[in-house]
Amino acid sequence: MSELAWWQRGVIYQVYPRSFQDSNGDGIGDLAGITSRLPYLAGLGIDAVWLSPIYPSPMADFGYDVADYCDIDPMFGTLGDFKQFADRAHELGLKVLLDFVPNHSSDRHPWFEESRSSRENPKRDWYLWRDPAPDGGPPNNWLSRMGGSAWEWDERTGQYYYHAFLREQPDLNWRNPQVRRAMDDVLRFWLDRGVDGFRVDVLWLLIKDSQFRDNPPNPAYEPGQPEHHRQLQTYTEDQPEVHEIVRSMRATLDEYGERVLIGEIYLPVPQLVRYYGANGDGADMPFNFQLLNAAWNAGEIARMIRDYDSALPVHAWPNW
Structure with missing residues (x-):
């Protein structure tokens, strides 16, 4: 057997920057604070530090509403501070992983501000805009x-835009080749700065149905579940074309040597394992969240483990 990659044998430690270590007394954690604690983290025996989003953001969703993919929010520091953090981590033998949030941007991102400025703007198709339904309501x-x-109504241009999460988080249109190139440039921006990999936010949501068909009702819905569970997410998640995007991300990372691609994915196992790629050309670790909702029963947990292990492609590395 060939030697294991670092991420196959390693321990990844997630840091939430806002609350981890404040270096300047403003009450908010920052990159300098994290850097000062790297010897402590290394002493724990971890192998990598994964940072929750540190990009400029209005913080409608605690940084998952990104206003600039290629900079640092001033509350956390500067790109210079990030370089010091990454250099110190590497000196200590630690890898650096970033959260990558490609499904949606902030509504304050310049791309979206251009997109909503007029129907004729060149970036209009960078997001998902649709005419109202015949009754004037949402498109679907x-x-x-x-x-x-x-769907959120935009008075200025007379159309709705789609947001899988908050209205302040419009979804990008990953069917647009310009969006794909722009996001590939984002990956390269951080890879050029020594990043060792990415945890990709809501990877399975990137592509939506091209015909914008209504989602069917979910017969298994029970009161108390999240409202969107009223529907089967047939046309808003896990579309076949998403795997081409995952392969493209994988190919970009491979240009930089051993870099890890981790995908946040909440799907049943038969769908989940497809994100490894047919030939190992997908995500290194599509998250497997089964244990979060597992019944506290040894037999049930054993069944989950057997089913997952038997479904893994021969080239796939398990994760729990």
């Missing part, structure tokens, strides 16, 4: 994962 029945319709 898609629901936000934060509650209510996933």
Whole structure:
């Protein structure tokens, strides 16, 4: 057997920057604070530090509403501070992973501000805009994962835009080749700065149905579940074309040597394992969250483990 990659044998430690270590007394954790604690983290025996989002953001969703993919929010520091953090981590033998949030941007991102400025703007198609339904309401029945319709009316241009999460988080149109190139440039920006990999936010949501068909009702819905569970997410998640995007991300990372691609994915196992790629050309670790909702029963947990292990492709590395 060939030697294991670092991420196959390693321990990854997630840091939430806002609350980890404040270096300047403003009450908010920052990159300098994290850097000062790297010897402590290394002493724990970890192999990598994964940072939750540190990009400029209005913080409607604690940094998962990105206003600039290629900079650092001033509350956390500067690109110079990031370089010091990454250099010190590497000196200590630690890898550096970033959260990558490609499904949606902030509504304050310059791309979206251009997109909503007019229907003729060159970036209009960078997001998902649709005409109203005949009754003037939303274009279809898609629901936000934060509650209510996933469509937000824009008075200026007379169309709705789609947001899988908050209305401040419009979804990017990954069917647009310009969006794909721009996001590939983002990956390269951080890889050029020594990043060792990415945890990709909501990877399975990147592509939506090209015909914008209504999602069917979910017969298994029970009161008390999140509102969007009223529907089967047939047309808003896990579309076949998403795997081409994952392969493209993998190919970009491979240009930089051993870099890890981790995908946040909440799907049943038969769908989940497809994100490894047919030939190992997908995500290194599509997250497997089964244990979060497992019944506290040894037999049930054993069944989950057997089913997952038997479904893994021969080239796939398990994760729990």
